[in-house]
Amino acid sequence: MDSYLSSSIKQFNYYKSLGEKTIGQLTFNELTKEFSPSSNSVSVIVKHLAGNMLSRWTSFLQEDGEKNWRERDNEFVDTYTSKKELLKQWDKGWNCLFHALKELAESDLDRIVFIRHQGHTVTEAINRQMMHYAYHIGQIVLIGKLVKGRDWRPLSIPKGKSKAYNMDRFSKDKENRHFTDEV
Helix, strand or coil: CHHHHHHHHHHHHHHHHHHHHHHHHCCHHHHCCCCCCCCCCHHHHHHHHHHHHHHHHCCCCCCCCCCCCCCHHHHHCCCCCCHHHHHHHHHHHHHHHHHHHHCCCHHHCCCEEEECCEEEEHHHHHHHHHHHHHHHHHHHHHHHHHHHHHHCCCCCCCCCCHHHHHHHHHCCCCCCCCHHHHC
């Protein structure tokens, strides 16, 4: 089970890197672009992710994951004034998450934590948040692709390059390691 915690940390780092590689390709104006009144900009998604992470992972084992100081509705109002400010909050959220995960032991995985008064094992809570963050990182990547168009730099195997990638992978010896080790 110890590998679950280390694998989770690697997986969260992978999603974080996808977000950062996308944000890195975008100007501040592009980060604030909304495609429709009902959609969110990358900036707003980052604000929501940071707010969620701070709420969920602060005092993770001791307090409900929905903190009374969280103002979730305000997370969907774009207030960042610079890319630097956005990245500072992004880092603050991720640092909170990684600090909480690194404090956990295998014996904690079956403990019960609460999110909005709903009990979850620590494993379930980690999975819940990982999928939530993956969902939003996917939105960030899609918006980045739409904004950049032909100037987009792929984050994984480029379109039309799967055969070449697979030929390279299968020409090497088999290895037992986490897929994110190359990222």
